[in-house]
Amino acid sequence: MSVAHIALHQGEAVEKLKGVSLSFGAKLGLGLLGACLVALAVSAAVLFSHHAREVDSIGKPGNPFVFWLSVSYKATPADLEQLSALLTQAADMQVEVKRAPDEQAALLAAGNRSVDAWLLPLFDYEFCQQEYGVRAVLQPIRVGGAQVYHGDILVRADSPVKTLADLTGKKVAFVDPFSTSGFLYPARLLADAGAKEVPVFAGSHPAALAALTAGKVEAAATFYDPAVPADPSRRLLARTQDIPNEPVFVRKDLAADVQKRFADALLRITASDAGRGLWSRIAGIEAFTPVTDAAYEAVHQEIDAAGKELGALVPGGQAIYNDNRRPPMGMTP
DSSP states (O other): OOHHHHHHHHHHHHHHHHHHHHHHHHHTTOHHHHHHHHHHHHHHHHHTGGGGOOGGGTTBTTBOEEEEEOTTSOOOHHHHHHHHHHHHHHHTSOEEEEEOSSHHHHHHHTTSSSOOEEEOOHHHHHHHHHHHOOEEEEEEEETTTBSEEOEEEEEETTOSOOSGGGGTTSEEEESOTTOIIIIIHHHHHHHHTTOOOEEEEOSSHHHHHHHHHTTSSSEEEEEOOTTSOOOTTEEEEEEOOOEEOOOEEEOTTOOHHHHHHHHHHHHHHTTSHHHHHHHHHHHSEEEEEEOOGGGGHHHHHHHHHTTOOGGGSSTTHHHHHHHHTSOOOOOOO
16 A cells, blocks of 8 residues: 555554654754754654564464454444454454444555455455455345345336336436445346446435436436335346345455454354344344355456456555555655
8 A cells, every 4th residue: 555545544643643753853953954864764654554564473462353244234233342242252352343433444455454354245245355355255245145236227117118228318317436235236137238428426225216206317226125125116127146245354464363263253253142233233134154255256247248347346445456556666865
């Protein structure tokens, strides 16, 4: 990960410390050059402090195992505290569960040792696997036993549209360019059918459905939820192939014994009423099952077949992709 990306999240703290350091250096009589060198040293210490994390003591007091959840999950501070306590007890090591500050920060953290495990959207995992070699270890089983989900393309019940090809030249509401069930998979169905639709990004699944109901679009792509009764005002036009639930994944250099303790702890707590109820509230999860990266090979193939780059499927991904391939900045005298 580049200095530029780390600075994006730590710049404010760095600037404050630089100011203090400049003042301190001046008071010591170091002159402007000396004071600047002090400030530079302090900045570097802040920017790269996460690399100083002692990996051999992860899970010990003061150096907890860090597990980040997507900002999209409904985890309250109390939920995170309870989940941390359950995992700490089950794993017999200190575990700290947090919500990622934002999606881009979660992606960047996969490139260093500041976080050990994540549960993020599917494309985020795919991107981190490509860029940082993370490993899938567990897959959520959602309430009802589902290990996969689908996207639907819906039209109004009275719509004259009968086939996907009929949507050529028509407005179709998608969720956003980063949505699996609300964009990529439905868009692939349309492309395979030869449709040349006019895409409209609504911003959310409910917004896409609202646009369809209001007659602003001819069709809408959205997540299929079997728990929600079918709306008689809408008609299913097409359903995507199976999309695997997003995995819990770990950084590539996580020690095998630590990974096992964490994974076993997640399996153990979801076997209890307390743990299962907690995960159900947070993300509609009733259990986990062991998984490997191989379970997501079909997703790789779908992305390739759609002609998409992973960097374009996650927020800020293209900038991270480009930055990871930029030659390191050289030092000038």
